Amino acid sequence: MSPLxxxxxxxxxxxxxxxxxxxxAEDPFLLALMRLHSLLGDPPEEQIATRLYLPSALGxxxxxxxxxxxxxxxxxxxxxxASYGWRLGPGIxxxxxxxxxxxxxxxxxxxIALLGYEGPLAVTAMGPVTLAAATFLPSGERTLADRGAVRxxxxxxxxxxxxxxxxxxxxxxxxxxxxLLREDAVxxxxxxxxxxxxxxxxYPAVPAPEAGTLWQCLMAGLRSSSVLDPESITLGxxxxxxxLRTAREIGVRRLAVSPARLPSLETPAGRVLWEExxxxxxxxxxxxxxxDPRPGGGMTAVLDGVLESWQKLGYxxxxxxxxxxxxxxxxxxxxxxxxxxxxxxxAASTLLDEATIEALLRAAPxxxxxxxx
Numbered sequence: 001m002s003p004l005x006x007x008x009x010x011x012x013x014x015x016x017x018x019x020x021x022x023x024x025a026e027d028p029f030l031l032a033l034m035r036l037h038s039l040l041g042d043p044p045e046e047q048i049a050t051r052l053y054l055p056s057a058l059g060x061x062x063x064x065x066x067x068x069x070x071x072x073x074x075x076x077x078x079x080x081x082a083s084y085g086w087r088l089g090p091g092i093x094x095x096x097x098x099x100x101x102x103x104x105x106x107x108x109x110x111x112i113a114l115l116g117y118e119g120p121l122a123v124t125a126m127g128p129v130t131l132a133a134a135t136f137l138p139s140g141e142r143t144l145a146d147r148g149a150v151r152x153x154x155x156x157x158x159x160x161x162x163x164x165x166x167x168x169x170x171x172x173x174x175x176x177x178x179x180l181l182r183e184d185a186v187x188x189x190x191x192x193x194x195x196x197x198x199x200x201x202x203y204p205a206v207p208a209p210e211a212g213t214l215w216q217c218l219m220a221g222l223r224s225s226s227v228l229d230p231e232s233i234t235l236g237x238x239x240x241x242x243x244l245r246t247a248r249e250i251g252v253r254r255l256a257v258s259p260a261r262l263p264s265l266e267t268p269a270g271r272v273l274w275e276e277x278x279x280x281x282x283x284x285x286x287x288x289x290x291x292d293p294r295p296g297g298g299m300t301a302v303l304d305g306v307l308e309s310w311q312k313l314g315y316x317x318x319x320x321x322x323x324x325x326x327x328x329x330x331x332x333x334x335x336x337x338x339x340x341x342x343x344x345x346x347a348a349s350t351l352l353d354e355a356t357i358e359a360l361l362r363a364a365p366x367x368x369x370x371x372x373x
Contacts, residue, residue: 002321002322003043003047003048003049003322004048004321004322004368004371005047005048005049005321005322005323005324005325005364005367005368005371006048006049006050006051006322006323006325007048007050007051007324007325007327007357007360007361007364008040008050008051008053008122008180008324008325008326008327009036009053009326009327009328009352009357010124010180010182010290010327010328010329010352011053011055011056011057011122011123011180011182012055012056012057012058012059012066012124012350012351012352013032013035013036013055013057013351013352013353014058014059014348014351014352014353015031015032015035015058015353016353016354027109028058028060029058029102029106029108029109030109030112032055032058032109033054033055033106033110033114034113036055036357037113037114037117039357039358039361040052040053040357041114041117041119044361044364045364045365045368047368047372048364048365048368050120050361051120051122051178051324052114052119052120052121052122053122053123053178054106054121054122054123054168055106056069056070056106056123056124056125057351058351059348060102061098062081062095062345063081063095063096063098063099063102064099064102065345065346066124066125066126066182067086067126067131067134067135067343067345068081068095068096068099068102069099069102069103069124069125070125070126070131070157071086071088071096071099071131071135072096072099072100072102073103073125073157073160073161073164074088074153074156074157074160075156075157075159075160075163076156076159077156077160078090078091078092079092079093079135080092080094080095080096081093081095084136084140084197084343085134085135085136085343085344086135086136087136087137087138088135088136088137088138088143088149089137089138090138103164107164107167107168107171108171110168110171111172114171114172114175116174117172117174118174118175119175119176120175120176120178121168121172121176121177121178122177122179122234123161123164123165123177123178123180124179124180124181124182125157125161125179125180125182126181126182126183126184127181127182127183127186127214127215127218127236128150128153128154128157128214128215128217128218129183129185129186129189129206129211129214130182130183130184130185130186130189130342131143131153131157132144132149132150132153132189133185133194133342133343134185134342134343135343136343137149140197141196142194142196142197142203142343144189144194144203144206145203150214151214153214154215154217154218154221155217155218157218157221158217158218158220158221158222158225161227161228162221162222162225162227165177165227165228166227176232177227177232178228178232178233178234179232179233179234180234180256180326181215181218181233181234181235181236182236183211183235183236183237183238184238184342185342186211186237186238186240186243187239187240187243188342189203189205189206189211190205190207190208190238190240190242190243191205191240192204192205192206194342195341207242208240208242208243208245211243212246212247212249215235215247215250215252216250216251219233219250219251219252230251230252230253230254231253231254233253233254234255234256234286234288234324235247235252235254235255235256236255236257236290237257238261239257239258239261239262239263239273241269241272241273241276244257244277244280245276248276248279248280248283248285252285253285253286254286254288255277255280255285255286255287255288256287256288256289256290256326257277257287257288257289257290258289258290258328259289259290259291259302259303259306260291260292260298260302265309265312265313274309274313275313278310278315281319286322286323286324287323287324288323288324288325288326289303289306289323289324289325289326290326290328291303291325291327291328291360292327292328292329292356293327293356293357293359293360293363294329294355294359295359299360299363300363303367306320307320316373317370317371318372319371320370320371321371321372321373323371325360325363325364327352327356327357327359327360328352329349329350329351329352329356
């Protein structure tokens with residue numbers, strides 16, 4: 001029987017105050033994985049599934065966030081943390097080396113914390129469009145300014161992810177790898193809102209089909225090496241209908257959206273976007289909803305709005321069965337709305353913690369009851 005809902009997180013995890021230093025030989029990577037295993041390793045109910053994930057950001061320091069974690073995956077690439085942001089270029093600096101060490105320590109911790117685990121296990125990375133907007137060349141320009149460098153990103157990322165997933169399978173043989181590809185800045189890139197170093201102008205808009213070509217290249221690289229098929233890749237996108245349509249047309253099988261950012265169905269833009277989501281669902285695409293379960297995050301109202309819009313489109317509540325809910329604190333929502341700059345490191349407070357994941361797990365039975373056919 002297919003689950004009514006699947007619960008997972010956005011790839012981040014922040015240990016609570018006082019957690020480090022009190023357990024597991026003061027190894028935060030091992031402790032984080034053990035806590036996540038206890039939260040998401042076993043589904044709470046028969047018709048509620050969970051998707052355990054390998055944390056890509058613990059927020060322990062400036063090198064322990066999603067952007068450097070993704071950069072550490074780029075095959076054959078070097079760089080460092082400069083005054084203006086993460087720079088791609090010759091020579092591996094201390095911060096870049098630290099990001100690689102964080103990745104390796106997380107994989108080593110998985111061997112112990114997930115011993116005997118069998119089930120889905122997700123890794124999270126920034127997508128090539130967001131990487132192009134969030135990183136810099138040695139000249140100080142963003143990578144977005146160099147079309148050749150942008151074209152290389154998906155191939156380098158596919159190769160690096162292939163190596164990373166091979167190591168993950170070696171350490172956790174029972175894992176079924178999944179990839180959450182977060183394109184937090186895709187709206188800003190497609191709409192031409194990424195600022196140049198001077199801040200007085202923006203880089204030219206990148207048409208959605210060009211972004212789609214980057215995703216196609218990445219997925220082809222992952223598929224050719226039998227690392228992942230499209231059913232095991234979730235693409236997190238923004239609220240631009242051309243981006244959504246492009247993703248569907250190139251064969252993306254799992255789309256993650258933030259319903260709190262979607263325009264109302266009653267608006268012309270909202271009607272087009274919701275109908276495109278419905279068309280994606282009808283074509284067999286799986287929908288994943290990023291929601292903020294924290295007090296004040298408005299998750300209940302957001303999910304109510306999803307079902308209300310769904311029913312106004314002519315669907316029954318049961319047609320929302322099978323959606324995945326992603327615990328997410330909204331950091332990428334701010335990026336999509338133009339604040340902050342995607343190259344800036346998020347505050348540690350924007351990372352998930354135990355209480356946030358537990359809140360989503362507590363809400364899951366009520367959602368499952370509402371969408372049960």
